[in-house]
Amino acid sequence: MDIDTFRNDPLWIINNRDEPFILFFDETNNPRTFRLTEKGFNSDTRDFFILGGIGFKNEKALKNVSTDKLFEEFKLQQNSTEIKFKHIRRGAENFIDLMKSDRVRIFIEWLLDNKLVIHYSFTDNLYYSIVDIVDSLDDSAIMNWGFNREVKNSLYLLAKENQTTFVKLLIEFDYPNIKSHRLFIEKVVDWIESVNINDDFYLEYFRQVLKSYRTKELPFLKDNQDDILIGDYSLLYWRSLSIFKNATSKLDHEFNIEKYLKKDPLTSNRKKLENYLFEDSKNDKFIQLSDLILGILRYWLSFLDGRSVEEISNVFGQVAYEEKLSLYKLQRVMNQSLNISNGFKHGIGSNDIEKKINFFLEYDFNVDKGNVSNN
Template sequence: MNYTKYVEAISKLHGVPKMDKEYELYYDETNNARIFRLTDDGFNFNEKAYFILGGLAFEKGKHPSKESLKRLIGKLEIQQNSTEIKFKHIQQKAKVFLELISRNHVRIFIEWLYDNKCWIHYSYRDNFYYSIVDIVDSLEESSYFGIEFSRELKSALYSYIDKDKDWFVQLLIYFDYPNVKNHGQFIDQILNWFEKIDPDRYDSNIEYLRQCLKSHRKDILIFLKGNKDRVMIKNYADIYRNSILTFYNATHVFDEELEIQKILDVDIIEVFGKNISYEFIKSDSSIFVQLSDLTIGILRVWMGFLESHSICELKELFSNLSATQVQTMKQFQAVMCGSLWENFGFKHGSGSNQFEEKINCFMEYDF
């Protein structure tokens, strides 16, 4: 299939630079729910565990030297009977981020990334946020003032839902969201919920949504019909495809994921008359895919850390780090920022503005 128009849309809407540069991108993924859906009790997967796809990126042919890789593997002290390096080998049972960056092998790996000026690329998805934004996107008024305004509306709704999540999830279950049959009743329930919001929590974005929904009481919410009952995300193939298309001249090497591969291989991905190069391989055949496993493991714990704290709490925790933690944090921050300086397209997220603000807080903090 010819995806040229899709690539042109990415360029126009997001202004990603150097989309035609010949990068080498290596991938692993974490928190793959396979399918994200509603059950009678809530979700089939922890909605706070963001799906993440990404890993290491290099300019074509410019990798860390074999000697540097050999020294790293030696320092990580991987057992001889291990066929490959896994995140668990450096995690050493650390559960939270501040514990993780205190582990010797994690510090060694981050220092290696820093010393070798490695780039990290990643895409993440907040499953619940991604699932509820169809409510906003179904309202044509949400697009009147551009993408950023639409994001503000989605983030405002997400924030309000988060304060009353149990009730809202039960609402979604009752209506078999996102395959709503009675749209008028669904809208009325949300409007009644808005009416109960504490006036002290007034938000102009919520008021805008309330007025939009009132005007659509007799309408069909376009993105909430023709779907499978309670299936909010049927797979994550679109994230893989988006990564491939964003850097259409790059070489993309994914850790083996058979179900995703079947979906992508249904048609040839063609851009500007050229087939895009990508492959799925067993991780034990590529050291850079293995190191991407370590990288994505660190990002998973890092994002969990950001998700579980407010910005005020994050700054308080940052101000009380040990000297060793500060050094590792600075190096990790430098790698993350350096990657975005090379190309801000190395980061792609489907998440709320509130979470993006936490990422920015980390990136800008003076450790």
């Protein structure tokens, strides 16, 4: 697979993408295949797939960082062969409780003090699965990229709020392999009309356009496998390895991805890309630490996804000072990472979740900055 065409796409304008970063990867919430079952989905749609971890600006920065003191402060049992997120979670059931963990606090401070970067790509499975309905419309019908995103966002929020009835509709037609496009379109049109009680403009526009497709086919919803919504998550791997082609990337073993890369290797200027390797996490502490940050990000995205901006703001306003300080330090690590490269944050998700992520990144936690390292 040639990556140069992909990298030259105007949508992938990434600053500092050619720098020799050292990136470590793990993943979380990987159902391998996301599909429809007789009862719904095979995986909870609230569990975003996330690929990412920690990283360094270059080899010199990597050599200047030691994990010895950090692992000593974790105070793990002597029979522990590697550290996992469960070891620092300390039984926390949600993101705010996670910020109360002393091990999480120690880890976030270590990231900040050592100027490490956080990089991540996520996929909202429900969003990814249904946007082909919108993308099947002609460009002239959906206006522009921004309008397209708003239509997708409204459809996603409606499907999320009325998931039971929407999923029944998808199951009925073996989505995304539609055989009767006319009947499917009629059912979607009727469904939107029945549940769009707030008379959302984008939904009504989409419904009216969709009505004109009764005599057409939705091109992205044919010649697919019945009920297979996401065959695998290789796209996020391809993206990360392609965008940062001059980085050295070390990934925890994921044998399906390794198989695909071996079968169809990444190439640049007709040469095989050799910028990555797969490693057993037991042999690499930085991959282990990537598991920790992904665990934190998993809780973070779940927290944001399950609340409105107003509810998020209310929670932040009520947390105790120590948790607020940890939230601020996590926010600072994220923002410092994005200042190095905006490519360290990537998501296949709705405008709604992007709005909440940006709210977190810009929120004023009103803490004493003197309690935070200024390195």
